[in-house]
Amino acid sequence: MASKIPEVSSLVCEAQLAFKATYGGNADTAVSAPGRVNIIGEHTDYNDGFVFPMALPLVTVIIGRKTQSGLCRIQTLSEFADKPLQVAFKTPSSSAPLTRGAPNWANYIKGVVANFPGDVSGFDAVVTSSVPLGGGLSSSASLEVATYTFLESITGTKATSLREKALACQKAEHEFANMPCGIMDQFISTMGKRGNALLIDCRSLESTLVPLTDPSIAFVITNSNVRHTLSGTEYPTRRRQCQEAATVMGKKCLRDATLQDLEKHRSSLSEEVYKRAQHAISEIQRTEEAVSVLRNSDYTLFGKMMTESHNSLKDDYEVSCSELDELVAGALEVPGVFGSRMTGGGFGGCTVTLVKQECVDSLISHTLEKYSGKPTFYVCLPSEGTQQLAI
């Protein structure tokens, strides 16, 4: 059985109860921001390439009210966040800017407050979320973008553009969570539209909505529910290797390089750096091509490209793991499955599978039978980006 995705209204109710208990009285503002699944285009964003995510019906909800206390008081209802689950910090001023600290989860919020263009006089807030934390569906960006939307609502100051908003949230993650992420997660959480995926050109920052409403197909997200904590240097190392390959080829970044360029310079690159570049360059091309294939409803070819993407991430970029490989291999055995791949940064988290709608149940039962771990499934339609909610 696929997991039942909670209604946003029930998240708001749950948060309102907690708000009353913690702060007294009622919150008067509620916002949401979605997590995302990247359908194709992995580890391409920081190479100025293309990514193709869709916003999920899994969301972070923040409810709260403005205060004049000079304090930002926040409680998260996520038991998986690091403790304590309640924090209070002073609103920033030029003499006392915000700094990162413990607990780590509050850094995502502090980072957004620090990068918000308006004056924040203080607030009380409760955060709750249906996006799994650390599952590769971008709970972090959804928390940042929800925070920004919340601040817009309580201060009346609006970002001048959605792009500015997404970039401020990305900056928050860079500076306060120490994660040098690309722009995909914050863009889709800000700009997602129901019934569409979003092709993002990470160089020009232009984004194009691509309709995805065919009821005969479904995207199934399978959470492996494993996360291998590596040294923490894997992501920065991959970024550095991509930059190294580009520099050797005399290019600004791998978006500018072709596979022919790469072959020409092979002898000047270590085998590892060569393979990293092979993935990034081919994945950038594959993503652009895959989107035109999808526009023609050629699901067979699109699915094949998703699977190629997985193999490239597994063999050349080496960011997969046995559990994700097992999930993908199992999915591909099911009639009606067009393609399957790991999604997100890797080393655990989720896979995304394109399947005929009528074959969703057999995909789930086959996976339950075959996968040695305990998977969770989400059958998702492309959903709306961040929004203010009625309360």
Ligand code: ADP
């Ligand atoms: P992902 O974005 O793929 O879910 P990350 O490691 O980038 O994984 O971000 C997960 C982190 O974001 C959590 O460990 C926590 O610090 C923070 N976070 C996300 N959502 C929440 C939430 N609802 N409450 C508290 N912290 C959250």
Ligand code: MG
């Ligand atoms: Mg994240």
